[in-house]
Amino acid sequence: MPILDVQDLRVRYSRTGAEILKGVSLQVDAGDFCAVIGPSGAGKSTLIRCINRLVEPVSGRILLYDEDVVTMPTRRLRETRRHIGMIFQEFNLVNRMSVMDNVLSGRLGSVGTVQSLFKLFSRDDVERALTLLDRVGLTDHVDKRADQLSGGQRQRVGIARALMQDPKLLLIDEPTSSLDPKIAREVMTLIRDVAREFNVPALVNIHDVQLATEFCNKIIGLQDGVKMFDGPTEKLDRRMLDTIYAMEVL
Amino acid sequence: MTVASATGDRPFDDRIFAAEHQRRRARWRSAAVAGIFALLAAICLYNILVIDTDWARMGSLGEVLTSVGRFLAIDFELIPHLVEPIIETLMMSALGTALGAILCVPVIWLGAHNITPSRWIGYPVGRMLMTLSRSIHEIVWALVFVSAVGLGSLAGILALAMRSIGFIAKIIAEAIENVDPKPIEAIRAVGGNRLQVLRYGIVPQVLPVAIGVIIFEWDINIRRSAIMGLVGAGGLGLTFHRQMVMFNYPGVTTVILAILLLIILGEALSYYARKAVI
Numbered sequence: 001m002p003i004l005d006v007q008d009l010r011v012r013y014s015r016t017g018a019e020i021l022k023g024v025s026l027q028v029d030a031g032d033f034c035a036v037i038g039p040s041g042a043g044k045s046t047l048i049r050c051i052n053r054l055v056e057p058v059s060g061r062i063l064l065y066d067e068d069v070v071t072m073p074t075r076r077l078r079e080t081r082r083h084i085g086m087i088f089q090e091f092n093l094v095n096r097m098s099v100m101d102n103v104l105s106g107r108l109g110s111v112g113t114v115q116s117l118f119k120l121f122s123r124d125d126v127e128r129a130l131t132l133l134d135r136v137g138l139t140d141h142v143d144k145r146a147d148q149l150s151g152g153q154r155q156r157v158g159i160a161r162a163l164m165q166d167p168k169l170l171l172i173d174e175p176t177s178s179l180d181p182k183i184a185r186e187v188m189t190l191i192r193d194v195a196r197e198f199n200v201p202a203l204v205n206i207h208d209v210q211l212a213t214e215f216c217n218k219i220i221g222l223q224d225g226v227k228m229f230d231g232p233t234e235k236l237d238r239r240m241l242d243t244i245y246a247m248e249v250l
Numbered sequence: 251m252t253v254a255s256a257t258g259d260r261p262f263d264d265r266i267f268a269a270e271h272q273r274r275r276a277r278w279r280s281a282a283v284a285g286i287f288a289l290l291a292a293i294c295l296y297n298i299l300v301i302d303t304d305w306a307r308m309g310s311l312g313e314v315l316t317s318v319g320r321f322l323a324i325d326f327e328l329i330p331h332l333v334e335p336i337i338e339t340l341m342m343s344a345l346g347t348a349l350g351a352i353l354c355v356p357v358i359w360l361g362a363h364n365i366t367p368s369r370w371i372g373y374p375v376g377r378m379l380m381t382l383s384r385s386i387h388e389i390v391w392a393l394v395f396v397s398a399v400g401l402g403s404l405a406g407i408l409a410l411a412m413r414s415i416g417f418i419a420k421i422i423a424e425a426i427e428n429v430d431p432k433p434i435e436a437i438r439a440v441g442g443n444r445l446q447v448l449r450y451g452i453v454p455q456v457l458p459v460a461i462g463v464i465i466f467e468w469d470i471n472i473r474r475s476a477i478m479g480l481v482g483a484g485g486l487g488l489t490f491h492r493q494m495v496m497f498n499y500p501g502v503t504t505v506i507l508a509i510l511l512l513i514i515l516g517e518a519l520s521y522y523a524r525k526a527v528i
Binding site: 097 | 432435436438440442445449450454455457458
Protein backbone atom coordinates (compact mmCIF):
# COMPACT_ATOMS: atom_id res chain seq x y z
CA MET A 1 0.00 0.00 0.00
CA PRO A 2 1.47 3.37 -0.97
CA ILE A 3 1.90 6.01 1.71
CA LEU A 4 0.61 8.76 -0.54
CA ASP A 5 -1.86 8.01 -3.29
CA VAL A 6 -3.00 10.96 -5.40
CA GLN A 7 -5.86 10.25 -7.78
CA ASP A 8 -7.03 12.42 -10.67
CA LEU A 9 -6.11 15.73 -9.01
CA ARG A 10 -7.49 18.84 -10.70
CA VAL A 11 -6.73 22.45 -9.73
CA ARG A 12 -7.66 25.83 -11.08
CA TYR A 13 -6.96 29.10 -9.25
CA SER A 14 -10.12 30.94 -10.21
CA ARG A 15 -13.49 29.49 -11.07
CA THR A 16 -13.13 30.38 -14.73
CA GLY A 17 -9.33 30.20 -15.05
CA ALA A 18 -7.33 27.59 -16.93
CA GLU A 19 -6.66 24.29 -15.18
CA ILE A 20 -3.22 24.15 -13.59
CA LEU A 21 -3.38 20.41 -12.90
CA LYS A 22 -5.40 18.36 -15.36
CA GLY A 23 -6.04 15.09 -13.58
CA VAL A 24 -2.70 14.08 -12.09
CA SER A 25 -2.31 10.74 -10.32
CA LEU A 26 0.78 9.50 -8.52
CA GLN A 27 1.92 7.26 -5.72
CA VAL A 28 4.70 7.55 -3.18
CA ASP A 29 5.80 4.40 -1.36
CA ALA A 30 7.75 3.98 1.86
CA GLY A 31 11.41 4.67 1.20
CA ASP A 32 10.73 6.64 -1.98
CA PHE A 33 12.69 9.76 -2.75
CA CYS A 34 10.54 10.88 -5.61
CA ALA A 35 11.30 13.81 -7.91
CA VAL A 36 8.73 15.88 -9.76
CA ILE A 37 10.41 17.42 -12.79
CA GLY A 38 9.06 19.66 -15.52
CA PRO A 39 9.41 23.10 -17.03
CA SER A 40 8.40 26.30 -15.21
CA GLY A 41 4.64 26.63 -15.02
CA ALA A 42 4.05 22.89 -15.33
CA GLY A 43 2.24 22.89 -11.97
CA LYS A 44 4.97 21.34 -9.79
CA SER A 45 4.57 23.78 -6.90
CA THR A 46 0.80 23.62 -7.13
CA LEU A 47 0.90 19.82 -6.98
CA ILE A 48 3.04 19.84 -3.85
CA ARG A 49 0.93 22.50 -2.15
CA CYS A 50 -2.23 20.55 -2.86
CA ILE A 51 -1.05 17.59 -0.84
CA ASN A 52 -1.28 19.52 2.46
CA ARG A 53 -4.02 21.75 1.01
CA LEU A 54 -2.14 25.02 1.06
CA VAL A 55 -3.82 25.09 -2.35
CA GLU A 56 -7.35 23.72 -2.53
CA PRO A 57 -7.92 21.22 -5.35
CA VAL A 58 -11.12 21.35 -7.40
CA SER A 59 -11.50 17.60 -7.50
CA GLY A 60 -9.61 14.38 -6.97
CA ARG A 61 -8.48 12.34 -4.01
CA ILE A 62 -5.29 12.58 -1.95
CA LEU A 63 -4.98 9.50 0.21
CA LEU A 64 -2.36 9.79 2.92
CA TYR A 65 -2.16 6.57 4.91
CA ASP A 66 -5.54 5.72 3.39
CA GLU A 67 -7.22 8.89 4.65
CA ASP A 68 -8.49 11.45 2.13
CA VAL A 69 -6.91 14.87 2.75
CA VAL A 70 -9.26 16.66 0.32
CA THR A 71 -12.42 16.06 2.36
CA MET A 72 -10.89 16.56 5.81
CA PRO A 73 -12.46 19.10 8.17
CA THR A 74 -10.15 21.96 9.24
CA ARG A 75 -9.17 20.55 12.62
CA ARG A 76 -8.25 17.15 11.19
CA LEU A 77 -6.38 18.90 8.36
CA ARG A 78 -4.23 20.75 10.93
CA GLU A 79 -3.48 17.46 12.68
CA THR A 80 -2.48 15.94 9.35
CA ARG A 81 -0.27 18.90 8.43
CA ARG A 82 1.54 18.34 11.72
CA HIS A 83 2.96 15.15 10.23
CA ILE A 84 3.86 16.53 6.81
CA GLY A 85 7.22 18.28 6.81
CA MET A 86 7.64 20.96 4.17
CA ILE A 87 10.82 22.52 2.84
CA PHE A 88 10.56 25.62 0.65
CA GLN A 89 12.45 27.20 -2.21
CA GLU A 90 12.94 30.45 -0.33
CA PHE A 91 13.21 28.73 3.06
CA ASN A 92 10.14 30.58 4.45
CA LEU A 93 11.76 31.23 7.82
CA VAL A 94 10.58 33.88 10.23
CA ASN A 95 13.51 36.22 9.67
CA ARG A 96 13.33 38.20 12.88
CA MET A 97 13.24 35.09 15.07
CA SER A 98 16.22 33.06 16.26
CA VAL A 99 17.31 29.86 14.52
CA MET A 100 16.19 27.95 17.61
CA ASP A 101 12.70 29.47 17.59
CA ASN A 102 12.38 28.78 13.88
CA VAL A 103 13.18 25.12 14.40
CA LEU A 104 10.86 24.93 17.41
CA SER A 105 8.05 26.40 15.32
CA GLY A 106 7.98 22.99 13.59
CA ARG A 107 6.23 21.76 16.75
CA LEU A 108 3.48 24.39 16.67
CA GLY A 109 0.84 21.91 15.57
CA SER A 110 1.52 19.78 18.65
CA VAL A 111 1.81 22.49 21.30
CA GLY A 112 -1.12 24.14 23.07
CA THR A 113 -2.08 27.49 21.55
CA VAL A 114 -1.57 29.45 24.76
CA GLN A 115 1.89 27.98 25.41
CA SER A 116 2.90 28.61 21.81
CA LEU A 117 1.87 32.28 22.03
CA PHE A 118 4.51 32.71 24.72
CA LYS A 119 7.02 30.48 22.90
CA LEU A 120 6.86 27.97 25.75
CA PHE A 121 8.21 24.70 24.39
CA SER A 122 8.99 21.66 26.49
CA ARG A 123 12.49 20.65 27.49
CA ASP A 124 12.22 17.62 25.23
CA ASP A 125 11.39 19.83 22.26
CA VAL A 126 14.39 22.07 22.92
CA GLU A 127 16.62 19.03 23.25
CA ARG A 128 15.30 17.60 19.99
CA ALA A 129 15.80 20.93 18.23
CA LEU A 130 19.41 21.09 19.42
CA THR A 131 20.06 17.53 18.24
CA LEU A 132 18.59 18.33 14.83
CA LEU A 133 20.59 21.56 14.53
CA ASP A 134 23.71 19.51 15.26
CA ARG A 135 22.66 17.03 12.58
CA VAL A 136 22.24 19.72 9.89
CA GLY A 137 25.53 21.32 10.88
CA LEU A 138 24.33 24.52 12.57
CA THR A 139 25.70 23.87 16.06
CA ASP A 140 27.33 27.30 16.18
CA HIS A 141 24.33 29.27 14.92
CA VAL A 142 21.60 28.28 17.38
CA ASP A 143 21.07 31.72 18.90
CA LYS A 144 21.57 33.81 15.77
CA ARG A 145 18.67 35.47 14.06
CA ALA A 146 17.56 33.64 10.92
CA ASP A 147 18.31 36.63 8.69
CA GLN A 148 21.96 36.60 9.76
CA LEU A 149 22.58 33.27 8.03
CA SER A 150 23.63 32.55 4.46
CA GLY A 151 21.25 30.92 1.97
CA GLY A 152 22.60 27.41 2.48
CA GLN A 153 22.47 27.77 6.26
CA ARG A 154 18.90 29.05 6.10
CA GLN A 155 17.84 26.04 4.09
CA ARG A 156 19.44 23.87 6.77
CA VAL A 157 17.22 25.62 9.34
CA GLY A 158 14.26 24.83 7.07
CA ILE A 159 15.29 21.17 6.98
CA ALA A 160 15.64 21.04 10.78
CA ARG A 161 12.20 22.66 11.15
CA ALA A 162 10.64 20.02 8.90
CA LEU A 163 12.36 17.20 10.82
CA MET A 164 11.19 18.74 14.10
CA GLN A 165 7.68 17.71 13.05
CA ASP A 166 8.72 14.05 13.12
CA PRO A 167 7.18 13.87 9.65
CA LYS A 168 5.57 10.89 7.96
CA LEU A 169 6.03 12.56 4.58
CA LEU A 170 8.33 15.29 3.33
CA LEU A 171 7.12 17.77 0.73
CA ILE A 172 10.04 19.64 -0.75
CA ASP A 173 9.53 22.55 -3.14
CA GLU A 174 12.60 23.45 -5.24
CA PRO A 175 14.97 23.14 -2.27
CA THR A 176 18.03 24.25 -4.20
CA SER A 177 16.81 26.87 -6.66
CA SER A 178 17.86 29.78 -4.44
CA LEU A 179 21.33 28.33 -3.87
CA ASP A 180 24.54 28.17 -5.88
CA PRO A 181 25.42 24.81 -7.53
CA LYS A 182 27.93 23.66 -4.91
CA ILE A 183 25.69 24.47 -1.93
CA ALA A 184 22.71 23.03 -3.83
CA ARG A 185 24.45 19.65 -4.05
CA GLU A 186 25.35 19.73 -0.35
CA VAL A 187 21.78 20.57 0.61
CA MET A 188 20.34 17.84 -1.65
CA THR A 189 22.74 15.31 -0.13
CA LEU A 190 21.69 16.37 3.36
CA ILE A 191 17.99 16.10 2.53
CA ARG A 192 18.41 12.64 0.99
CA ASP A 193 20.47 11.43 3.93
CA VAL A 194 18.08 12.66 6.62
CA ALA A 195 15.12 11.24 4.70
CA ARG A 196 16.85 7.84 4.91
CA GLU A 197 17.83 8.25 8.55
CA PHE A 198 14.35 9.26 9.62
CA ASN A 199 12.85 6.68 7.29
CA VAL A 200 10.46 9.16 5.72
CA PRO A 201 9.39 9.21 2.06
CA ALA A 202 9.81 12.48 0.17
CA LEU A 203 8.26 14.19 -2.81
CA VAL A 204 10.69 16.74 -4.28
CA ASN A 205 10.00 19.41 -6.87
CA ILE A 206 13.10 20.04 -8.83
CA HIS A 207 13.73 21.54 -12.22
CA ASP A 208 17.38 20.51 -12.35
CA VAL A 209 17.20 17.14 -14.13
CA GLN A 210 20.81 16.35 -13.28
CA LEU A 211 20.09 16.60 -9.54
CA ALA A 212 16.83 14.68 -9.93
CA THR A 213 18.41 11.68 -11.65
CA GLU A 214 21.31 11.67 -9.26
CA PHE A 215 19.40 11.77 -5.99
CA CYS A 216 15.97 10.28 -6.62
CA ASN A 217 14.88 6.69 -7.12
CA LYS A 218 11.64 7.63 -8.82
CA ILE A 219 10.72 10.43 -11.21
CA ILE A 220 7.46 12.02 -12.24
CA GLY A 221 7.53 14.25 -15.30
CA LEU A 222 4.95 17.00 -15.44
CA GLN A 223 4.16 19.19 -18.43
CA ASP A 224 1.45 21.81 -18.49
CA GLY A 225 -0.54 20.09 -15.72
CA VAL A 226 -0.37 16.63 -17.29
CA LYS A 227 1.76 13.73 -16.11
CA MET A 228 4.06 12.68 -18.98
CA PHE A 229 6.31 10.23 -17.18
CA ASP A 230 6.16 8.14 -14.04
CA GLY A 231 8.72 5.51 -13.29
CA PRO A 232 12.08 4.59 -11.80
CA THR A 233 14.95 6.91 -12.57
CA GLU A 234 16.68 4.35 -14.84
CA LYS A 235 13.73 4.41 -17.24
CA LEU A 236 13.98 8.14 -17.89
CA ASP A 237 15.81 8.54 -21.19
CA ARG A 238 16.87 11.41 -23.39
CA ARG A 239 13.77 11.20 -25.63
CA MET A 240 11.41 11.32 -22.68
CA LEU A 241 13.21 14.39 -21.34
CA ASP A 242 12.87 16.13 -24.69
CA THR A 243 9.14 15.42 -24.60
CA ILE A 244 8.72 16.75 -21.05
CA TYR A 245 10.71 19.89 -21.71
CA ALA A 246 9.39 20.38 -25.28
CA MET A 247 7.39 23.38 -24.12
CA GLU A 248 10.50 25.25 -23.08
CA VAL A 249 11.93 25.20 -26.61
CA LEU A 250 8.92 27.07 -27.96
CA MET B 251 14.29 69.45 -43.82
CA THR B 252 15.79 72.84 -43.07
CA VAL B 253 13.96 75.93 -41.94
CA ALA B 254 14.88 77.72 -45.21
CA SER B 255 13.14 75.13 -47.34
CA ALA B 256 9.94 75.81 -45.45
CA THR B 257 9.99 79.60 -45.95
CA GLY B 258 7.05 80.84 -47.98
CA ASP B 259 5.37 77.49 -47.56
CA ARG B 260 1.72 78.27 -46.76
CA PRO B 261 1.04 75.24 -44.47
CA PHE B 262 4.18 76.09 -42.49
CA ASP B 263 3.05 79.73 -41.99
CA ASP B 264 -0.23 78.36 -40.73
CA ARG B 265 1.64 76.25 -38.18
CA ILE B 266 3.61 79.28 -36.95
CA PHE B 267 0.38 81.21 -36.64
CA ALA B 268 -1.30 78.34 -34.77
CA ALA B 269 1.65 78.02 -32.39
CA GLU B 270 1.62 81.77 -31.71
CA HIS B 271 -2.11 81.64 -31.13
CA GLN B 272 -1.69 78.73 -28.72
CA ARG B 273 0.99 80.58 -26.75
CA ARG B 274 -1.14 83.71 -26.55
CA ARG B 275 -4.05 81.67 -25.22
CA ALA B 276 -1.84 79.99 -22.60
CA ARG B 277 -0.64 83.44 -21.45
CA TRP B 278 -4.18 84.67 -21.13
CA ARG B 279 -5.15 81.59 -19.21
CA SER B 280 -2.37 82.03 -16.62
CA ALA B 281 -3.23 85.70 -16.30
CA ALA B 282 -6.88 84.83 -15.70
CA VAL B 283 -5.99 82.21 -13.06
CA ALA B 284 -3.68 84.67 -11.30
CA GLY B 285 -6.42 87.30 -11.42
CA ILE B 286 -8.99 84.98 -9.86
CA PHE B 287 -6.59 84.06 -7.05
CA ALA B 288 -5.81 87.70 -6.39
CA LEU B 289 -9.52 88.50 -6.21
CA LEU B 290 -10.18 85.60 -3.79
CA ALA B 291 -7.24 86.67 -1.62
CA ALA B 292 -8.58 90.23 -1.57
CA ILE B 293 -12.04 89.06 -0.52
CA CYS B 294 -10.56 86.95 2.27
CA LEU B 295 -8.34 89.77 3.46
CA TYR B 296 -11.21 92.21 3.50
CA ASN B 297 -13.64 89.91 5.30
CA ILE B 298 -11.28 88.49 7.89
CA LEU B 299 -8.77 91.24 8.55
CA VAL B 300 -10.57 94.44 7.76
CA ILE B 301 -14.08 93.63 8.97
CA ASP B 302 -13.40 91.07 11.72
CA THR B 303 -10.51 92.85 13.38
CA ASP B 304 -11.27 95.21 16.19
CA TRP B 305 -9.06 98.03 14.95
CA ALA B 306 -10.31 100.48 17.52
CA ARG B 307 -9.13 98.32 20.41
CA MET B 308 -5.71 97.76 18.93
CA GLY B 309 -4.45 101.26 19.36
CA SER B 310 -1.24 102.63 17.92
CA LEU B 311 1.84 100.71 16.82
CA GLY B 312 3.51 101.67 20.09
CA GLU B 313 0.75 100.12 22.12
CA VAL B 314 0.98 96.88 20.11
CA LEU B 315 4.71 96.71 20.73
CA THR B 316 4.21 97.39 24.45
CA SER B 317 1.69 94.55 24.67
CA VAL B 318 4.07 92.13 22.95
CA GLY B 319 6.89 93.42 25.13
CA ARG B 320 5.03 92.44 28.27
CA PHE B 321 5.68 88.78 27.33
CA LEU B 322 9.43 89.35 27.11
CA ALA B 323 10.24 88.42 30.70
CA ILE B 324 10.53 85.35 32.86
CA ASP B 325 8.69 84.83 36.11
CA PHE B 326 11.34 83.07 38.19
CA GLU B 327 9.01 82.62 41.12
CA LEU B 328 6.84 80.35 38.99
CA ILE B 329 9.62 77.88 38.17
CA PRO B 330 9.34 75.73 41.35
CA HIS B 331 5.63 75.38 40.67
CA LEU B 332 6.30 74.01 37.19
CA VAL B 333 8.07 70.80 38.24
CA GLU B 334 4.91 68.95 39.11
CA PRO B 335 2.96 69.93 35.96
CA ILE B 336 5.94 68.96 33.81
CA ILE B 337 6.04 65.50 35.36
CA GLU B 338 2.27 65.26 35.10
CA THR B 339 2.44 66.19 31.40
CA LEU B 340 5.10 63.58 30.69
CA MET B 341 3.18 60.87 32.52
CA MET B 342 -0.05 61.88 30.83
CA SER B 343 1.55 61.54 27.41
CA ALA B 344 3.11 58.17 28.26
CA LEU B 345 -0.08 56.74 29.75
CA GLY B 346 -2.23 58.13 26.94
CA THR B 347 0.04 56.57 24.33
CA ALA B 348 0.17 53.24 26.16
CA LEU B 349 -3.60 53.14 26.53
CA GLY B 350 -4.00 54.07 22.87
CA ALA B 351 -1.62 51.30 21.84
CA ILE B 352 -3.64 48.77 23.82
CA LEU B 353 -7.00 49.99 22.51
CA CYS B 354 -5.51 49.75 19.00
CA VAL B 355 -5.36 45.98 18.99
CA PRO B 356 -9.02 45.23 18.25
CA VAL B 357 -9.16 48.10 15.75
CA ILE B 358 -6.15 46.67 13.89
CA TRP B 359 -7.68 43.21 13.99
CA LEU B 360 -10.83 44.56 12.37
CA GLY B 361 -9.16 46.95 9.97
CA ALA B 362 -6.31 44.96 8.41
CA HIS B 363 -7.61 43.46 5.22
CA ASN B 364 -5.81 40.13 5.47
CA ILE B 365 -6.66 39.24 9.08
CA THR B 366 -10.07 40.88 9.54
CA PRO B 367 -12.77 38.46 10.71
CA SER B 368 -15.18 39.87 8.13
CA ARG B 369 -14.33 41.89 5.04
CA TRP B 370 -17.82 43.28 4.62
CA ILE B 371 -18.58 44.39 8.19
CA GLY B 372 -15.41 44.22 10.32
CA TYR B 373 -13.06 45.86 7.84
CA PRO B 374 -15.15 49.01 7.15
CA VAL B 375 -15.89 49.36 10.88
CA GLY B 376 -12.17 49.15 11.71
CA ARG B 377 -11.25 51.69 9.04
CA MET B 378 -14.05 54.00 10.18
CA LEU B 379 -12.83 53.88 13.79
CA MET B 380 -9.33 54.83 12.62
CA THR B 381 -10.65 57.81 10.66
CA LEU B 382 -12.98 58.87 13.48
CA SER B 383 -10.11 58.88 15.97
CA ARG B 384 -7.92 61.00 13.75
CA SER B 385 -10.52 63.40 12.43
CA ILE B 386 -11.49 64.67 15.90
CA HIS B 387 -8.99 67.14 17.32
CA GLU B 388 -7.35 66.28 20.64
CA ILE B 389 -8.84 69.37 22.25
CA VAL B 390 -12.29 68.24 21.20
CA TRP B 391 -11.63 64.76 22.61
CA ALA B 392 -10.42 66.46 25.81
CA LEU B 393 -13.61 68.54 26.04
CA VAL B 394 -15.66 65.36 25.65
CA PHE B 395 -13.75 63.57 28.41
CA VAL B 396 -13.63 66.57 30.75
CA SER B 397 -17.40 66.60 30.67
CA ALA B 398 -17.48 62.81 31.05
CA VAL B 399 -14.94 62.20 33.84
CA GLY B 400 -14.38 65.70 35.18
CA LEU B 401 -11.36 68.00 35.31
CA GLY B 402 -7.86 66.58 35.68
CA SER B 403 -5.34 64.49 33.85
CA LEU B 404 -7.54 61.39 33.55
CA ALA B 405 -9.55 63.26 30.95
CA GLY B 406 -6.30 64.18 29.20
CA ILE B 407 -5.07 60.59 29.20
CA LEU B 408 -8.33 59.35 27.70
CA ALA B 409 -8.31 62.11 25.09
CA LEU B 410 -4.73 61.32 24.04
CA ALA B 411 -5.54 57.60 23.89
CA MET B 412 -8.54 58.18 21.65
CA ARG B 413 -6.60 60.53 19.42
CA SER B 414 -3.67 58.08 19.18
CA ILE B 415 -5.66 55.01 18.14
CA GLY B 416 -6.20 56.16 14.58
CA PHE B 417 -2.62 56.79 13.60
CA ILE B 418 -1.07 53.79 15.37
CA ALA B 419 -3.77 51.44 14.12
CA LYS B 420 -3.58 52.70 10.55
CA ILE B 421 0.19 52.30 10.23
CA ILE B 422 0.27 48.87 11.88
CA ALA B 423 -2.74 47.63 9.89
CA GLU B 424 -1.01 48.68 6.68
CA ALA B 425 2.21 46.96 7.78
CA ILE B 426 0.18 43.79 8.38
CA GLU B 427 -1.34 44.05 4.93
CA ASN B 428 2.17 44.20 3.44
CA VAL B 429 3.81 41.30 5.32
CA ASP B 430 5.84 38.69 3.50
CA PRO B 431 3.46 35.71 2.97
CA LYS B 432 6.23 33.09 2.95
CA PRO B 433 6.65 32.56 6.73
CA ILE B 434 2.85 32.49 7.04
CA GLU B 435 2.72 29.66 4.52
CA ALA B 436 5.33 27.76 6.53
CA ILE B 437 3.41 28.13 9.80
CA ARG B 438 0.21 26.94 8.10
CA ALA B 439 2.14 23.99 6.67
CA VAL B 440 3.28 22.76 10.11
CA GLY B 441 -0.35 22.75 11.25
CA GLY B 442 -0.47 26.12 13.01
CA ASN B 443 -3.90 27.63 13.73
CA ARG B 444 -4.94 31.24 13.09
CA LEU B 445 -3.52 32.55 16.36
CA GLN B 446 -0.21 30.81 15.80
CA VAL B 447 0.00 32.18 12.26
CA LEU B 448 -0.56 35.63 13.78
CA ARG B 449 2.03 35.14 16.53
CA TYR B 450 4.76 33.51 14.44
CA GLY B 451 4.06 34.66 10.90
CA ILE B 452 2.84 38.24 11.34
CA VAL B 453 3.85 39.69 14.73
CA PRO B 454 7.63 39.31 14.27
CA GLN B 455 7.37 41.02 10.90
CA VAL B 456 5.43 44.08 12.06
CA LEU B 457 6.99 44.47 15.51
CA PRO B 458 9.66 47.01 14.43
CA VAL B 459 7.04 49.11 12.67
CA ALA B 460 4.72 48.90 15.67
CA ILE B 461 7.39 49.98 18.16
CA GLY B 462 8.55 52.77 15.85
CA VAL B 463 5.08 54.21 15.37
CA ILE B 464 4.22 54.00 19.09
CA ILE B 465 7.38 55.91 20.01
CA PHE B 466 6.62 58.48 17.32
CA GLU B 467 3.06 58.86 18.59
CA TRP B 468 4.37 59.33 22.14
CA ASP B 469 6.63 62.07 20.84
CA ILE B 470 3.60 63.81 19.33
CA ASN B 471 1.54 63.19 22.47
CA ILE B 472 4.06 65.11 24.62
CA ARG B 473 3.23 68.16 22.50
CA ARG B 474 -0.48 67.48 22.71
CA SER B 475 -0.50 66.91 26.47
CA ALA B 476 1.15 70.32 26.99
CA ILE B 477 -2.03 72.02 25.79
CA MET B 478 -4.60 69.65 27.30
CA GLY B 479 -4.82 71.87 30.38
CA LEU B 480 -6.33 74.71 28.32
CA VAL B 481 -9.64 72.87 28.57
CA GLY B 482 -9.04 71.63 32.09
CA ALA B 483 -7.50 68.25 31.30
CA GLY B 484 -4.41 68.64 33.48
CA GLY B 485 -0.71 69.19 32.92
CA LEU B 486 1.28 72.26 31.91
CA GLY B 487 -1.60 73.64 29.87
CA LEU B 488 -3.52 74.25 33.06
CA THR B 489 -0.68 76.34 34.49
CA PHE B 490 -0.51 78.20 31.17
CA HIS B 491 -4.22 78.94 31.33
CA ARG B 492 -3.97 80.20 34.93
CA GLN B 493 -1.12 82.59 34.09
CA MET B 494 -3.12 83.85 31.12
CA VAL B 495 -6.28 84.61 33.12
CA MET B 496 -4.19 86.28 35.83
CA PHE B 497 -2.63 88.50 33.12
CA ASN B 498 0.79 87.33 34.37
CA TYR B 499 2.54 87.67 31.01
CA PRO B 500 6.08 86.77 32.20
CA GLY B 501 4.48 83.65 33.72
CA VAL B 502 2.99 82.75 30.34
CA THR B 503 6.42 83.04 28.74
CA THR B 504 7.90 80.87 31.49
CA VAL B 505 5.33 78.14 30.85
CA ILE B 506 5.96 78.33 27.10
CA LEU B 507 9.68 77.91 27.72
CA ALA B 508 8.93 74.95 30.00
CA ILE B 509 6.87 73.37 27.19
CA LEU B 510 9.72 73.97 24.77
CA LEU B 511 12.12 72.32 27.19
CA LEU B 512 9.77 69.38 27.63
CA ILE B 513 9.44 68.90 23.87
CA ILE B 514 13.20 68.96 23.40
CA LEU B 515 13.46 66.44 26.23
CA GLY B 516 10.81 64.27 24.58
CA GLU B 517 12.62 64.50 21.26
CA ALA B 518 15.82 63.24 22.88
CA LEU B 519 14.00 60.54 24.87
CA SER B 520 12.18 59.19 21.82
CA TYR B 521 15.39 59.24 19.80
CA TYR B 522 17.15 57.04 22.33
CA ALA B 523 14.09 54.84 22.86
CA ARG B 524 13.90 54.23 19.10
CA LYS B 525 17.60 53.40 18.93
CA ALA B 526 17.42 51.08 21.91
CA VAL B 527 14.44 49.08 20.72
CA ILE B 528 14.85 48.75 16.97
